[in-house]
Amino acid sequence: MATEPHPFARFIAVLGRGKSLTRALTLAEAEEAMAMILAGGARPEQIGAFLMLLRVKEETGDEIAGFVRAVRATLSKPAIRADLDWPSYAGKRRRLPWFLLAALTLADAGWRVAMHGLEGHTAGRLYTREAIARLGLPIAADLDEAAAHLEARNFVYLPLDAFCPRLAELFALRTILGLRSPVHTLARLVNPFGAPASIQSVFHPGYMAIHRDAALRLDEARMTVFRGEGGEAERRPNKPCETLTVADGAAGETRWPPLLDDPHAIPDENLDLDRLAALWRGETQDEYATAAIIGTVAIALATLGVERDPAAAGARAKALWRARNRARLADAA
Incomplete structure (x- = not known):
């Protein structure tokens, strides 16, 4: 029948x-x-x-x-708005997550940075949650706790399963289906704290236009998307960086020149997370990492609308890195 x-x-x-x-x-x-x-x-x-x-x-x-x-439509309205939305879902394989220090540099300078992500969906990667825990920073259990962290520290990390568990379940289907799905793009654009600016990253350049077009249809105020290191929003300082942008409803693009001369920087074999805090506190030096941090901060400043010119954004980013509170991570621990 x-x-x-x-x-x-x-x-x-x-x-x-x-x-x-x-x-x-x-x-x-x-x-x-x-x-x-x-x-x-x-x-x-x-x-x-x-x-x-x-x-x-x-x-x-x-x-x-x-x-x-x-x-x-399923999310509770946050008690506080972020200035910058920073999705982190790819995980790192070849280098440490230096972008975390870029986000903390911005938070240290007064911008509220809301980072969200999910771990464990791809084998062999170092995920943001583990790195944040090693830095001694708290991980929010829900939107209310995340709002408190954002208020207290200008920075929060909120796992996807803490604010949208159903979406996290869909994300986890990768291990069953054997392929990424549109959920990987979707999660990056949720922006749970309604930030007026968002810094996005992709692994495959072809997805940049999808992020930009979605941001335009969502009437996002400001967004930048680029091919980041390992798929995370981290500038590769030894290569040119092409970005697609949305600013006040208009699509654009910017080409950022390389910051280092060597275009063939080898992968980092030492993925000891303690190096993140050591570099922040000035206890060690790393030319590549420092350039990656400053370059990423510069793109974030442009996304925020603070500095539109790459040279000016780079100069201000360098100044913010130098002026960072080196005791910040010690206080968090």
Whole structure:
């Protein structure tokens, strides 16, 4: 006996009709589909098919924007706003997470930096949560605690499963499906503290336009996306850095010149996390790490709208790094 199709089946049909009939979801369709997934309105096999069809087709800016709207609708309004949203989901494999010291430099200078991420989804990587714990900084258990950390220290790290556990579950499907899915892009754009500026990173340059287009559709005030070291928002100082930006509703791009002469810097074999605090306190020197930190701070300053010119942003970033409170991490520990 014939039965009615499952309500979620229509979204799979849009994506899987074949080469000539398949199309992208509209923003409204994407929002409705993700809302159903988050509310438990889709079966597990449907979710797997949905995510992999999107993966093969490749997500669009409209689709990601719709997904983000659905996620944001489930979140509590934060008690405090951040100045800069900083997603961290890739993990590091070849170098230490020097971008953490860039974020702390900005926090030390007075900007509220909200970092969020998830660990363990890809083997062999060093994740931000472990690094933050080694630095002696607290990890927020929920949005309320995160707001308190942001108020007290101008910096917070909030795990994805602490503010959107359902999205964290979808993220974890990578080990089952064997591939990344649009959830990896979606999580980076959630911006749980409603910051007016966001610094985004990708591993594959082709995803930069998706981030920019989604930010435009979400009416984000300011956003920068670039190919960061290991997929994290960390500038590779020995190479030029191409960024796509959103500023006051307008799309743009900026090319940042390399900060070091050697374009073939070898991977760092010493991934001892204690080196992060040692460099912050001035107990050790590392030319590559320092350039990565200053270069990343410079991009963040441009994202915040503080310095628009790369040279001016770099000079100010260098000054902020030199003026950092070297006792900050000791106090946190």
